[in-house]
Amino acid sequence: MKYFLLCADALDAQQLALELSSDRAGAFVSFEGRVRNHNNHRIVQRLEYQAYAALAEAEGARILREASEKFAIEHTCCAHRVGTLAIGDIAVWVGVSSAHRDAAFACCRYIIDEVKLRVPIWKNEHYADGESGWLHPDNTPVGTG
Amino acid sequence: MKYFLLCADALDAQQLALELSSDRAGAFVSFEGRVRNHNNHRIVQRLEYQAYAALAEAEGARILREASEKFAIEHTCCAHRVGTLAIGDIAVWVGVSSAHRDAAFACCRYIIDEVKLRVPIWKNEHYADGESGWLHPDNTPVGTG
C-alpha cells in the first residue's frame, strides 16, 4: 500500500502509522517535519502552505511509486499539510514499513528529499515583526529580486 | 533530554514521541523494531526478550550520550521491551528530534545499530512447531554448537 495525501487538518501521526503495519514488517521508520520557531535568525509565529493540489497529488504519488520500486519495503505513506500552521504542528509526515531496517531508513529519506524537491507546495512564513515572505527550497526568502 | 528505558509493558510510541518535541526541532525521526511473523523461513508465534537490566540500562544510556555528542540533535530516547511479545508488538523504539533532518536520520540509525550490537538483551523465538531458540545478533539460531 502507498498513498500521498494533502490535508487541510492536523496530521495524526499515530493514525497514519497504523495503516502501514504488517505482520511481515520488522522495521518501521517515520519522519515528521514540524514548524520551527525560527528560520534565518528570525522568529517565526506561524506559516502557511499553499499547494497546486492536482499536480502535488500526482507528483507525490509518483514519488511513492518510485520509492516502492527502488527499496524492498512493505508499505509507505506521505501526508502534507496545507493552510495555516502553528509552531510545533506537523507539516509533513512520511512512514515506511519493511522487513529489514536498511530499506525503511533509506526509503523514508528518499521520499522526504524528493517531496521537498519536486512537489508543488510553497511555504509562507509569518514573522514576529509582522512581516511575511515566501521561501525558496533552501528556506531563504524569495524576496523581490 | 535523553533517556534509555527497559519496559515490561507495551511501548506507547505516541507517548514516547511527545516527550521529545521542541519548538526548535524542525525534524523528528523514529524507528520501531516490531516482531515479525517469520525468521529464517520459520513461522514465529511469539518471542521473549531477556535483559541483564543493570548493564543494559547503563550501556543504553551510554549510547544515547555518545549519539547526543556526535549529532546536532535536540532530544532522543530509546525504549526496549522485555518479557513476552506477540507478532506486531514494538520490541524497540528510538526517537530523535533535531533542527534539521540530516542529524535526526543519522542519529536514529546510529542508536538502533549500536543498541543491537552492544546492549545485553537476548531474543528467544518461539516457533509454530513448538520449538524455541535463542538467537545470535544476525538472527541465526545459537543452536547447540
Add this chain to the structure above:
Amino acid sequence: MKYTLRYFASLADQAGCAEEIWETTLSEPRALYTELSSRHGFTLDASRLRVAINGEFADWHRVLADGDEIVFLPPVSGG
C-alpha cells in the same frame, strides 16, 4: 487564444490574483511568461520556474491549445 492561468506563492502576490483568463496571440509558455511578466512585474526569472499544462509538468516550448490551464511554478518549498 484564451488560457486559464493559475498563480501560486510569490507569483500570486505579484499578479494580485490566484487565477485569470488571458487572451493573447502567443502559443508557447516561454513567450507567454515574458508577456505576463511585463504585465504583472514578475521578478522571478523564467530559468527559476517550471511550467505545468493541464495539471502535468510540461516543456517550455510546447505548443499551447486554446483553453489550456497553464501554471508557472516557483521553486517549491514544502516539507
Add this chain to the structure above:
Amino acid sequence: MKYTLRYFASLADQAGCAEEIWETTLSEPRALYTELSSRHGFTLDASRLRVAINGEFADWHRVLADGDEIVFLPPVSGG
C-alpha cells in the same frame, strides 16, 4: 573465593539456573569460564562472550575479588 554468577539466554538454559553462588580457588574470569563450562557443559566458546563484573563490562584477565557478581554475556540479539 565466593562469586555470584548470573546467567542469561543459552547459558541460563545450559546451567539450568539464572543465578548461583560459586566457590573456587580461581580469580580470573577466563579460567573461571573454563571451570564453569566443564561443570555445566557450556557450548559457547569464550571468544564469543564478553564478561561483566558488578554490572560493568570488564577485562577477561581482571583479578576477581571475593563477592563479585560475574556475568558471561552471550552475543546479544536485542532490537
